[in-house]
Amino acid sequence: MGDEAETDAERAQISVSNPTAAPNSNPITESQFLAWKRRKASEDLEEEVTSDDGSVEENCGKFDELPIRYSEKNDILVYEDSEAATFKKDLWPISRETGVTGRSAAENGLSRLPWEMGADENLEKGEKLRKSNTELVERLIPENELKRLRNVALRMVERTKVGAAGVTQALVDGIHEKWKHEEVVKLKFEGPLALNMKRTHEVLERKTGGLIIWRSGSLVVLYRGMAYKLDCVKSYGKHVEVHIRTSGPSEKLVEASPQSISVKHVSRAAAYSVSDASNYLKNVSSEEEMALHELNCLLDELGPRFIDWSGREPLPVDADLLPAVIPGYKPPFRLLPHGTRRALKDIEMTYLRRTGRTLPPHFALGRNRELQGLAMAMVNLWKKCAIAKIAIKRGVQNTSNERMAEELKMLTGGTLLSRNKDYIVFYRGNDFLPPGVSSALVEAEKNTTFRQDEEEHARLRAATTIASSVRTPKQPLVAGTLAETVAATSRWGNQPDSAEIKKMMRDTAVLRRVSLVNSLQRKLAFAKHKFNKAEKSLQKVLANQEPVDLPTDLETLTDEERFLFRKIGLSMKPYLLLGRREIFDGIIENMHLHWKYRELVKIIVDRKKFPLVKHIAVSLEAESGGVLVSVEKVTKGYVIIVYRGKNYQRPSAYRPKNLLTKRQALARSIELQRREALKQHILELEESVEKLKDEVEDMKTANENDSENLDAASDSSS
Secondary structure, eight states: OOOHHHHHHHHHHHHHHTTTTTSSSOOHHHHHHHHHHHHHHHHHHHHHHHSSTOOOOHHHHHHHHSSSSEEETTTTTESSSSTTTTGGGGGOOOOOTOOOOOOHHHHTOOOOOOHHHHHHHHHHHHHHHHTTTTTHHHHSHHHHHHHHHHHHHHHHHOOOETTTOOOOHHHHHHHHHHTTTTSSEEEHHHHHHHGGOOOOOOOHHHHHEEEEEEEEETTEEOOOOOTOOHHHHHEEEEEEEHHHHHHHTHHHHHHHHHHHHHHHHHHHHHHHHSSSSTGGGTTHHHHHHHHHHHHHHHHHHOOOTTTHHHHHHHHEEEEESSSSSTTTOOOOOOOOOTOOSSSSHHHHHHHHHHHHHOOOOSEOOOOOOOOHHHHHHHHHHTOOOOEEEEEEEETTTTHHHHHHHHHHHHHOOEEOOOEEESSEEOOTTTOOOOOHHHHHHHHHHHHHHHHHHHHHHHHHHHHOOOOOOOOOOSSSSSSSSSSHHHHHHHHHOOOOOHHHHHHHHHHHHHHHHHHHHHHHHHHHHHHHHHHHHHHHHHHHHHTTTOOOOOOOSSOOOOOOHHHHHHHHHOEEEEEEEOOOTOOOHHHHHHHHHTTTSSSSSEEEESSSSHHHHHHHHHHHHHHHOOOEEEEEEETTEEEEEEEOOOOOOOOOOOOOOTTTOHHHHHHHHEEEEEHHHHHHHHHHHHHHHHHHHHHHHHHHHHHHHHHHHHHHHHHHOO
């Protein structure tokens, strides 16, 4: 039965691989062909295994040593070692499109269609250019083990969410705790870390010591590594070390044992799995490395580091661990050097801001108030660095960079360069003094204050011991010299009485009114000058306009026609809007275009005064050649309805040449507005001047009457 099936399969292969040999054979379907191909491959595999020397066990042992993979492209079993798997040469894949085996296709030069070939080539190029995000893991971990771990991760339901705080020490401890029971941990990143997963990948591997075996979007699967040391592994390692030290002669046997080989393999995998924290410093020059070392030493002096920092080295100082309140803290003493501006210029501010962008943060802050410890650390930093950069911790609730900046500016006196939701940058200021100079100046100021206090106390003690023997004179004292006496008499000898004081106040009020009148007259003269200038500009614009007079033979309308046209015009939906430009050539053109399809044109004018609207309506009637029907008041202003006439004929040119253009009409509107405003301003100034002049005359008359009454009173008293 098996031989008959084999014979039928061979015939089918002949019919497929060589269609010309059997033209009358029945074609086979694709499903039948695939079933035959799999059956043929398994039968050939059995024949190859049993054919050579009849030693099945030897060949099976040879095959067991070879890794087997399943080719999805050709649907056959393939052994990666071509020398051991000799049966591979007979298993040529058969093309589904052409019905020809792979060997015959290669020999005859047959291939698939060109567009399909191009698609395969593009696919292969894309696969070559595409880089896996877990390339390191694929090199370190065997393929079968990696597939197993990924399958385990895909079946996992539990996953840990990582928020804006990032890869903190608590998260690392939690991952290590889970690794005691599970090989892989699934993490879901949210917030800023999800925006740069490549950077998050590096940070996670560096801090945990694990390997990321799968990454898709913001979802990550972290493997603890083949060299992850559990408690039992650590104890076993210590036991092996003790055993190696005690057994000296058997070192070679231990090294050759399979346990030692496995230990070496595990240690090598561990060396690959642990990321180097300073991996990015490989291309850094020696000078930059020395500067980084100095910065690390300086930050170590300022305070404890922020171990949950997810950025590059160096780790910033954790400002939340610094003391909140320092007894006796005062802002640093500041003194501006001679010839130095306190404020920064724009170019200096720009330079410092650009410099601050490239600097690593010195501090990491998460609270808004009680920052005296941070302020003191910033002052100590300013002794060696002009800029202090503060990073705001992510994931901390109710952080306000504005409050932080205000508090630090008050405590340090520095200059705020920039602030946002991530960083605050401070400059120490031009008035910042070095510690030696500042301490010397503070000491000098203390000495000066102490001496002044001593002198004041000595003066008070001397005043209490000295008794005054001078008697107080009964009569007022006079100046010692003649010049002093004359000066005092001229100034204080004749004191004015209440009447003279009132007169002086009235004279002062009159002088104030006169000064105000003179000021208004100057403004009036300047306004008249501007009015004349506006008149000239308006005349210059109106020089291009030549208005047309009303024709003498106007067409007349009866009352019935006028009533009917008025009713139709008010109910019309299409209309023209007359704006600030008033009448120009474009308005007349639009009127003729309306008259091309209808007899009436409806024009809406937004003006408040009816005489002005009436003047515009008459001008439209004269310029267009139509008949004015009516001018009506509506909610939007006034409506002008113009009839084209019974004998209307379209003009050769819709735009008349005697009117202004749209731009010139706008200039005319502006000049008219300026002239009207100046005219109103001049009228107001003239009224104010006349009113003040009348007040001055009245006040002068009142002063004269008061002076006459005062003279009469003085004469009567004498």
